[in-house]
Amino acid sequence: MKTSVKSPLVMGYEVVIGFETHAQLSTQSKIFSRASTAFGAEPNTQACAVDLALPGTLPVMNKGAVERAIAFGLAVGSHIAPRSIFARKNYFYPDLPKGYQISQFEIPVVQGGEVEFYLGDEKRSVRLVRAHLEEDAGKSLHEDFIGQTGIDLNRAGTPLLEIVTEPDMRSSAEAVAYAKELHKIVTWIGICDGNMQEGSFRCDANVSVRKPGAPLGTRREIKNLNSFKFMQQAIDYEVRWQIERIEDGKAIEQATVLFNPDTGETRAMRTKEDAADYRYFPDPDLPPLCISEQWVQEIRAQMAELPRVMADRFVREHGLPEYDATQLTQSQAIAAYFQDAVLLCQQPKLVSNWVMGEVSRKLNADELEFEKIPVSALQLGELIKRISDGTISNNAAKQVFDALWAGDVSGVDAIIEAKGLKQMNDTGALEKIVDGVMAANAKNVAEFKAGNEKALNALVGQIMKASQGKANPQQVNELLRQKLA
């Protein structure tokens, strides 16, 4: 794959971005305990002795979390380590009662791999360094109204997969496109619910700038970006901030920064600590994580076709443009809908146009998730069948679609009948109208005969009106040309 595309420069600087993404794995229970991971419970009602770090408790690995990590590695072409190690990342914080986070350091479970996506019509690829399993920490709740801070350990021990890229991205737009693709992959294979507001998918963007050809600049890491919009804003602000500072003759200091959506600015939270500060060492409470080739194969066999593979198949099998195929594989729900409708009407391009056009317009207007769509794939398939066999025009089909959307379950044909939307297929009746319109519009007829193509449109318009929109415009055109020849 070609990735040696020329980087876009910002004020003469090249932007370099690497991502660390925390995807919360969709297991029912925590990574090392049996407490529930459900979101939104009363504080500390889902924290068991292990999560509270009571003395003498021991972590027990959740198999489901490992399965999800393996599935991710397979989806992005990584090496699945047959033996990986859990390590203690030591630091003090009130929401971390153990005094360390269990993570993976030297030998992570998922190694290498790449994420491919489109940036406009350009195919790009971002290499992954690794993806490792770790536990989340708890949360400090600052209760301003009583001037106190409480600790909620419900989140402590929630399974995370931290996915780390090489510094391969060269613009905020590319970073967002990568993050969207990654989000699509983890939700598609069902290892993460992808809910960004609830923190199930959070990105840290490492950003630096350099003059083209220079060695990598010093990076600053923007923490916890949990919306694609903020991601782009934060990176753009950070890039400008760094360039201005360098232009002022000052150095960039490695730091961790936070983005404030209200001001649109990034602000240093702390100067960055080094790996050495965490004093990583293998966790003596957990044996090495051993994964057999057979287990990997079992998971591979159960995995659904991946979005990129499916998109390529849509191009090949249905002759769809690359753009359509990408849009139709945004989620499993959309892809299934498209395929079901095509199965019924055998009109892939028409279905694609409807899904990307009318369907998505109505979903947006009603602020509905695709999963909640009120018109079934079979209904849309029936409707498109009636367009392609000439029963109704595309415009009439929109009226039928609106009725279906509003909950009319009488059936596509019944709605067409009830609304009198059938196109005129009776040539005799149509000829009568055409003759009538030609007689009443002698001027247009003469103009057309004199070589003015536009005059034909005027006649078509008159005929459509006279037929109350039921004539087939193409048929009208043909008939007119015959008569005027």
Ligand code: ADP
């Ligand atoms: P740490 O684990 O201390 O955060 P890593 O070296 O693992 O440091 O890098 C973390 C992330 O920062 C990776 O995604 C990497 O690609 C990215 N990164 C490293 N150096 C740079 C740089 N100079 N500019 C931008 N991103 C960088």
Ligand code: MG
């Ligand atoms: Mg980091």
